[in-house]
Amino acid sequence: MADEEEEEWSGSESGDYTSEDEGTEDYRRGGYHAVRIGDTFKNGRYVVQSKLGWGHFSTVWLAWDTHFSRYVALKVQKSAQHYTEAAMDEITILQQIADGDKEDKKCVVKLLDHFNHLGANGQHVCMVFEYLGDNLLTLIKYSDYRGMPIHMVKEICFHVLVGLDYLHRELSIIHTDLKPENILLLSMIDPSKDPRKSGTPIILPNCKDKTVLDSLKSTNGDLSRNQKKKIRRKAKRAAQGCVDKEVSAEADVDPETSGAAESSSSEKTNVDSVEERPTSSGNANRLSDADGTKATDQASQGNRRGGRSTRRKPLASVDLKCKLVDFGNACWTFKQFTNDIQTGQYRCPEVILGSNYSTSADLWSFACICFELATGDVLFDPHSGDKSDRDEV
Incomplete structure (x- = not known):
């Protein structure tokens, strides 16, 4: 992966990117695609x-796969050359993972397309993943940062270890970036927020979408005048229906639950009430991941879902099967792209000291996650911008 990407990653640690959306500045040549x-x-x-x-x-977007009638997660990369190289x-790595897990038993996310x-x-690399559920940080929030029963922690850790x-x-x-935000449950904690279970209507293609218009144009040449008129009338009705559908969907959106259903990371903002706010700054001010991916909604929902009993209730019945996600900074033991890896709270000593690292770096992060699941608090809480010498480390 290119050096430029690592600079971007380092910037995410400095707290420069704390807004709830990506803003408009990078919607330009070489940047994001407007979706x-x-x-x-x-x-x-x-x-x-919807946006994830x-x-x-x-x-990252929730999308409907019309070929297989299923929800998927669609990741649309920026178009500049170094982002394209990172995506490739x-x-x-994702194809190697998928090729060795044909039976889908290895607890790692699947690249579908x-x-x-x-x-x-510009030209954007797009990746299509299986659609999963809430991340483990959301699960920790559901426990009010008080930790989960050990039998639940053990079950989660089993699946993580299978993947590792x-x-x-x-x-x-x-x-290289294992943390609660990058471990996803297979389903949503609250079934009413899961589009696969909630009966949410499928959104039709955008009425002005060029591919739809092009397909109409390509068929019109072989049609009679009456057939063309019928198509125009149907298109007009479909367009009106599409507009009505969008308006009604916007009107029905719950302001607390609109937006993402799942993502590989969480918001950095904390909107707990004062009495429910965790005392640890590690929970309130997490460092973002290597890609800086933030959920537009779901991860922050865990902070404002009502009283403690309301949030704790779904935990008893939650399916704890989970998968590892976000391989945007992964590497091989024999081919590494950078020495600057891992999010601060989960960074192993050898990386802090600038030494060589291997698979044990992931196991250090895993141990930190085990502690966090059991206690609701981070094991280590480095503060952004601290310049500690080796003795202090």
Whole structure:
């Protein structure tokens, strides 16, 4: 991965990126692709439903796969050359992971598809992933940062270790950014927030989408005048229906639950009430991940879902199966891209000291996560910008 990407990653640690959305500055040549709800990708196959999150390299969207009638997570990378190169490195690793896990038993996210998309700001690499649920940070928030029962912690850790064993022993891959935000449950903690279970209507393709218009144009040449009139009338009704659908959808959106259903990371902002705010600054002011990906909604919902009893109730029945996600900074034991890895709270001593690292770096992060799941607090709480010498470390 290129040096420029690591600078971007380092910037995420400095607290420069704390807003709840990506802003408009990077919607330019070489930057983000402007995505709208109802837009289609790959010749109409994927229809955008809602925004899941954003990062310094990409935006992530909930999409409907029309070929297989399923929800997927669509990641749209920035278009500049170094972002494209980073995406291709990630795809290489993800394909290796998928090729060795045909039976889907290794507890690692599946790359389903990838392609290039040409937009106004350039050509963007797009990755399609299986759609998963809440991340472990959201689960920790549901416990009011008081920790979870040990039997639940053990079950989660079992799945994480299955994934790490597969990556380390069979593929020689190091994740390099393991943390609660990058471990996703297979489903949502609250089923009413899961589009697969809640009966949320599927959003149709954007009525002005170019691929739809092009398909109409290509067929019109072979039609009679009456057939063309019928198509125009149907198109007009469909357009009106699409507009009505968007308006009604906006009117029905709960202001607390609109936006993302899941993402590989969490908001950095903390909106707990004063009495429920965790005392640890490690929970209130997390360092963002390597890609800086932030959920637009779901991760922060855990902070404002009502009283403690309301939030704790779903924990008793939650499915604790989970998968490792976000391989944007992964590498191999024999081919490493940078020495500047891991998020601060989960960074191992050898990386802090600038020494060589290997798969044990992930195991250090894993141990930190075990403590956090059991207690609700981070084991180590480095403060952004601190310049500690080696003796202090």
